[in-house]
Amino acid sequence: MGFLEIKDLHVSVAGKEIIKGIDLTLERGKTAVIFGPNGSGKSTLLGTIAGLPGYEITQGTILFKGQDLGTLSIDEISRLGIGISYQYPPAIKGVKLQTLLQNINNNPEGIASWSKALNLTDFLQRDINVGFSGGERKRSEILQLLLQNPDLMLFDEPESGVDIENISVIANVVKTMLEKEKPISQRTRSSIIITHTGFILDYVKADIAYVIMDGHVRGCGSPGEIFEEIKLHGYEKCASCFAEQFQGIKTGDER
Amino acid sequence: MNIPSVDSEQLLNIGYDACAASCGNFMVLDHTILDIESRYQGLKVMPLAKAFDVYPHIREKLFFGIVDKDKNEYTRMSYNSEPVGYYIRVEEGVKIEEPLQAAFLFGEQGSTQLIHNIIELCDGAEINIVNGCTTATHHSQGTHVGITETYLGKNSSLGFTMLHNWGNTVEVFPVGAILVGENARYISNYVAMTAVKKIVSYPVAHVKQGGSARFFSIIFAKKGSYFDSGAKALLEGAGANGEIIGRVVSDGGTVISRQMLSGNEPGTVGHMECSGLLLNENGVIHSIPELRGAHPDINLSHEAAVGKISTEELSYLMTRGLTEEQARSLIIRGFLDIKIEGLPAKVQALVDEVIERSIAGSI
Numbered sequence A: 001m002g003f004l005e006i007k008d009l010h011v012s013v014a015g016k017e018i019i020k021g022i023d024l025t026l027e028r029g030k031t032a033v034i035f036g037p038n039g040s041g042k043s044t045l046l047g048t049i050a051g052l053p054g055y056e057i058t059q060g061t062i063l064f065k066g067q068d069l070g071t072l073s074i075d076e077i078s079r080l081g082i083g084i085s086y087q088y089p090p091a092i093k094g095v096k097l098q099t100l101l102q103n104i105n106n107n108p109e110g111i112a113s114w115s116k117a118l119n120l121t122d123f124l125q126r127d128i129n130v131g132f133s134g135g136e137r138k139r140s141e142i143l144q145l146l147l148q149n150p151d152l153m154l155f156d157e158p159e160s161g162v163d164i165e166n167i168s169v170i171a172n173v174v175k176t177m178l179e180k181e182k183p184i185s186q187r188t189r190s191s192i193i194i195t196h197t198g199f200i201l202d203y204v205k206a207d208i209a210y211v212i213m214d215g216h217v218r219g220c221g222s223p224g225e226i227f228e229e230i231k232l233h234g235y236e237k238c239a240s241c242f243a244e245q246f247q248g249i250k251t252g253d254e255r
Numbered sequence B: 001m002n003i004p005s006v007d008s009e010q011l012l013n014i015g016y017d018a019c020a021a022s023c024g025n026f027m028v029l030d031h032t033i034l035d036i037e038s039r040y041q042g043l044k045v046m047p048l049a050k051a052f053d054v055y056p057h058i059r060e061k062l063f064f065g066i067v068d069k070d071k072n073e074y075t076r077m078s079y080n081s082e083p084v085g086y087y088i089r090v091e092e093g094v095k096i097e098e099p100l101q102a103a104f105l106f107g108e109q110g111s112t113q114l115i116h117n118i119i120e121l122c123d124g125a126e127i128n129i130v131n132g133c134t135t136a137t138h139h140s141q142g143t144h145v146g147i148t149e150t151y152l153g154k155n156s157s158l159g160f161t162m163l164h165n166w167g168n169t170v171e172v173f174p175v176g177a178i179l180v181g182e183n184a185r186y187i188s189n190y191v192a193m194t195a196v197k198k199i200v201s202y203p204v205a206h207v208k209q210g211g212s213a214r215f216f217s218i219i220f221a222k223k224g225s226y227f228d229s230g231a232k233a234l235l236e237g238a239g240a241n242g243e244i245i246g247r248v249v250s251d252g253g254t255v256i257s258r259q260m261l262s263g264n265e266p267g268t269v270g271h272m273e274c275s276g277l278l279l280n281e282n283g284v285i286h287s288i289p290e291l292r293g294a295h296p297d298i299n300l301s302h303e304a305a306v307g308k309i310s311t312e313e314l315s316y317l318m319t320r321g322l323t324e325e326q327a328r329s330l331i332i333r334g335f336l337d338i339k340i341e342g343l344p345a346k347v348q349a350l351v352d353e354v355i356e357r358s359i360a361g362s363i
């Protein structure tokens, strides 16, 4: 049984097919990175895994720890061990960040020390994301995930809009969360990271990269190599070369 | 506080605690005053009937001075009977930090409780009054009528908090009028979290030059509850200010929320807001905002929104592992959380506690 197994996944949003047949597997302890142009369906994929409303699975399955996520509610998915850091987290008036953190995990020491590590101590008494800058929201997302401490962490552009210093703050925290300091065989936390800039990969090494274009996986392979290709040639030009690589991996798998 | 015919639980629900530090106390059960005390020099708390003898101007000028005795059947009934209620007077320049606590208890089955209160703040006086209204037990039923006339002298300041904890067998008709003198400040803070059969309340503030009247209200309408409530601020002096902010949650109850601001003089500024949250399809929230301008140099505005809990916010919290129930209750609490500027921390804490208690028992 795999850890996360996505098979032939099709997802529609507001009646329109956005994910058009995606296969993706991830083992325990591994980190995958997803690249892809704007609007290609990356956030839709993570949102579907997390069980967010509005994402309708029309075909295929997502299995996590052997369970079909399509049959579970959002909070059940969360308690099964999946957490998400949103690309665009909503603001909630009147609910203090601290109150939410206590509801996630009533661990006063953890709340105090991690909010300090993420420069968020002064934000605990503020309403969740209300008036937070882009970078502050991203840090608050990481803080919430830290307390939740899920087995599978979905990071949707955790470093976009974050200044250089705070990228290193976030990235180092993520690195710790993913137990990157431990030997590979002892890591138990897995993650999927969406990034456009690749900055986070300077700190957090990914094991595999997927390229998603127009709702399909167009390539998969070494994160470093793929990112270099994208930087050099852009997505469209690379689509064919990814495809070749991808075919190779696929046949490799089937052997 | 232990009164045989009163559930101590009911007193907790209105935050009444005779032992807690307060500058004075007042408690009435039906038409019997059980407790009345001032612990502060410059503060007078006495039965209104007795005050008539001590201060002749009350009967001459203040009693039905800003409330029309012919307003409705209840005001007429009240006018024709011996008044029961408090007269609170704060002398000139006296500023009191500790709040005064008052409790209005309704116990007698099937009866009509008639209350008439008069508050008079002399120039420059300051006080906070916390009024709690509740049935004495869970089984009381009948009608409560509460008339409150408030007179604020120049530069005075009153924080007036009203906590309602009626039962679903009680009909409540408060009648409030406030005269906000020059540069005086009035803050009203109304919280009704428990079921009630019917409440009709529409206090009116007359705001003189440079004065301000601000009304905040928090209503949680349970199934079967009917509220017709709101506030009116008549900005009658140059530079007068008005603010009316309401948060309404309907869990099956009906709420008609009336808000009115009227500006007649230059430099008057007013804003009002009504946000309503419907928890299910059985409730009704009907927001009726009214603005009336009678001078070009005024600035009056309003915002209103009625809807359900945002799915996005709900699912956001649920992705963190909170159950739907937990998530809903957090969002509702947050929705009801209005920060009232100028309310002493102690009163705010009391209000928060009352809200917390009833949300915990209802969602």
Ligand SMILES: Nc1ncnc2c1ncn2[C@@H]1O[C@H](COP(=O)(O)OP(=O)(O)OP(=O)(O)O)[C@@H](O)[C@H]1O
Residues within 6 Å of the ligand: A013, A014, A018, A036, A037, A038, A039, A040, A041, A042, A043, A044, A045, A054, A087
């Ligand atoms: N509620 C919706 N209604 C209609 N279209 C939607 C809705 N939500 C998403 N889409 C569309 O689905 C497509 C995929 O969106 P998604 O957010 O997954 O893209 P993305 O790959 O994460 O892009 P980006 O890099 O810009 O974040 C987009 O074309 C988007 O407009």
Ligand SMILES: [Mg+2]
Residues within 6 Å of the ligand: A042, A043, A044, A087, A156
């Ligand atoms: Mg996206």
